Amino acid sequence: xxxxxxxxxxxxxxxxxxxxxxxxxxxxxxxxxxxxxxxxxxxxxxxxxxxxxxxxxxxxxxxxxxxxxxxxxxxxxxxxxxxxxxxxxxxxxxxxxxxxxxxxxxxxxxxxxxxxxxxxxxxxxxxxxxxxxxxxxxxxxxxxxxxxxxxxxxxxxxxxxxxxxxxxxxxxxxxxxxxxxxxxxxxxxxxxxxxxxxxxxxxxxxxxxxxxxxxxxxxxxxxxxxxxxxxxxxxxxxxxxxxxxxxxxxxxxxxxxxxxxxxxxxxxxxxxxxxxxxxxxxxxxxxxxxxxxxxxxx
Amino acid sequence: xxxxxxxxxxxxxxxxxxxxxxxxxxxxxxxxxxxxxxxxxxxxxxxxxxxxxxxxxxxxxxxxxxxxxxxxxxxxxxxxxxxxxxxxxxxxxxxxxxxxxxxxxxxxxxxxxxxxxxxxxxxxxxxxxxxxxxxxxxxxxxxxxxxxxxxxxxxxxxxxxxxxxxxxxxxxxxxxxxxxxxxxxxxxxxxxxxxxxxxxxxxxxxxxxxxxxxxxxxxxxxxxxxxxxxxxxxxxxxxxxxxxxxxxxxxxxxxxxxxxxxxxxxxxxxxxxxxxxxxxxxxxxxxxxxxxxxxxxx
DNA sequence: CACCCCCATGAATAAAATTTATCGTATCAT
DNA sequence: ATGATACGATAAATTTTATTCATGGGGGTG
Numbered sequence: 243x244x245x246x247x248x249x250x251x252x253x254x255x256x257x258x259x260x261x262x263x264x265x266x267x268x269x270x271x272x273x274x275x276x277x278x279x280x281x282x283x284x285x286x287x288x289x290x291x292x293x294x295x296x297x298x299x300x301x302x303x304x305x306x307x308x309x310x311x312x313x314x315x316x317x318x319x320x321x322x323x324x325x326x327x328x329x330x331x332x333x334x335x336x337x338x339x340x341x342x343x344x345x346x347x348x349x350x351x352x353x354x355x356x357x358x359x360x361x362x363x364x365x366x367x368x369x370x371x372x373x374x375x376x377x378x379x380x381x382x383x384x385x386x387x388x389x390x391x392x393x394x395x396x397x398x399x400x401x402x403x404x405x406x407x408x409x410x411x412x413x414x415x416x417x418x419x420x421x422x423x424x425x426x427x428x429x430x431x432x433x434x435x436x437x438x439x440x441x442x443x444x445x446x447x448x449x450x451x452x453x454x455x456x457x458x459x460x461x462x463x464x465x466x467x468x469x470x471x472x473x474x475x476x477x478x479x480x481x482x483x484x485x486x487x488x489x490x491x492x493x494x495x496x497x498x499x500x501x502x503x504x505x506x507x508x509x510x511x512x513x514x515x516x517x518x519x520x521x522x523x524x525x526x527x528x529x530x531x532x533x534x535x536x537x538x539x540x
Numbered sequence: 541x542x543x544x545x546x547x548x549x550x551x552x553x554x555x556x557x558x559x560x561x562x563x564x565x566x567x568x569x570x571x572x573x574x575x576x577x578x579x580x581x582x583x584x585x586x587x588x589x590x591x592x593x594x595x596x597x598x599x600x601x602x603x604x605x606x607x608x609x610x611x612x613x614x615x616x617x618x619x620x621x622x623x624x625x626x627x628x629x630x631x632x633x634x635x636x637x638x639x640x641x642x643x644x645x646x647x648x649x650x651x652x653x654x655x656x657x658x659x660x661x662x663x664x665x666x667x668x669x670x671x672x673x674x675x676x677x678x679x680x681x682x683x684x685x686x687x688x689x690x691x692x693x694x695x696x697x698x699x700x701x702x703x704x705x706x707x708x709x710x711x712x713x714x715x716x717x718x719x720x721x722x723x724x725x726x727x728x729x730x731x732x733x734x735x736x737x738x739x740x741x742x743x744x745x746x747x748x749x750x751x752x753x754x755x756x757x758x759x760x761x762x763x764x765x766x767x768x769x770x771x772x773x774x775x776x777x778x779x780x781x782x783x784x785x786x787x788x789x790x791x792x793x794x795x796x797x798x799x800x801x802x803x804x805x806x807x808x809x810x811x812x813x814x815x816x817x818x819x820x821x822x823x824x825x826x827x828x829x830x831x832x833x834x835x836x837x838x
Numbered sequence: 839c840a841c842c843c844c845c846a847t848g849a850a851t852a853a854a855a856t857t858t859a860t861c862g863t864a865t866c867a868t
Numbered sequence: 869a870t871g872a873t874a875c876g877a878t879a880a881a882t883t884t885t886a887t888t889c890a891t892g893g894g895g896g897t898g
Contacts, residue, residue, distance in 0.1 A: 251541070375696055
């Protein structure tokens, strides 16, 4: 029992602030308090955590590694405390939702809005970046629910399909394909393809459309935000693969045209994933049920 | 900062021992020490952790949940301490290997034996049961390396194929199929199938052979250990799907016969999985390299 | 070179955890 | 019933631990 929560806190805060003194201030402690605490830890483990170089602290390899541990474990402590206080006050909590599906954000907002009204005691937090991917974030208790098009049916996780949609090609008002019934892979060989900045193997337009046909677009432009992406498409700077409902929603404003991908189109499903141990948490069930119900309404 | 490591330790130990007094003894503390610690925590969070029923403690919902947190976080603390001490002594460590592949155990032993000689400062631990599956155990830092036939190419994980083999049907010396060149799914409809006790979707004989043909065996017997399984097969109590190399290794002792599954046979690969953050740990690299090299030798 | 900033150290002090001692109560055998 | 026993709660005493205060050393910097 040598390594304690306080040590992790100190290490994290020093990494954040850059100095013991600054970290001490943020933790409402004095500088010697931290100095003593860490030196005791170093003595007990026989490891240096920082190398004292001049007046600044350079983390050693062990220090770097311990920082990673701190970043992983500390949020779990604070979340555990929150969750325990929730037990005191009945059904109240925080639902941490992770997103692995850029355009789903619009859809998610439509679910979250009425959910917040129905569950006034539940806070919702949405996160998008995960060091170990969405699945890793679920297993690592970084998030409680995952919105993803790639479910993983593994022990310990539960995925529920909540939304079917068709992935289409969005083209601008001057585009030669704007009235086409469908588009074939070869017809994209000369196009500029705009996508979200994720690896190609996570993009359906590649995995389900271009790659099987052995086609590459003329150019590939990654864009972060949906609005800018659609703006680019509307102004003839390229084409993008997006959900049909999203293209149709933006069509009046941006003058976009959806074109089916291939003869049969590309069908997609969005899943909500959660840990099985959370299966009986009331406000989490409710979210999945609301999301699933939105399907029939929409 | 109300929830501390000691609280988790107490909760875990009380759940293990069933009483405060017994837990106190194991922790080299007195009973009032634990009593005070937990009551303070309860006061600070406003939650009851145990309901005092007579002379025994019944965990509340919050208590149950906190126990799960303890079981998840405490091993990470002890492992972090171990790992930090390793930094002090150079290349020394503990390699926690998880197995999702029953018959691989024999193969693993052949890798571990020379590895222990080459890396005398590294301890190896092998585990087989995981609440959230092998992938979850990797993400949750329960294990450092996973032996599995089902890799998952997700950000944060790295899988390396280390072993190709053919899955065959093992039959006994009196079996009608013992000299057959191959067996078709329909021919197993009247057989007793012996497998390891895992869900059918994790058994290749189902997913790659029986299910596609819509066939079910006459009976399905789960058996834990390879030796007993082979004994059952050798004595005509059923058939089992196993790696060819394993069947051939046991053949002289048990008088077993391998039969190819289908015309083309069922090809399998074993992968070693690890977290990308561990990619540059010397003794872990070395293990993967040794495992991959064993392929060419065997 | 003087000043500032930052960390280390040791002693003093404040805070905390732990023990000791004791009580109340449920359980069980007789 | 009832006494023995096991268990947890509690309060006060004590020990241990954490934190602060006061101070010193050293490396940058104007």
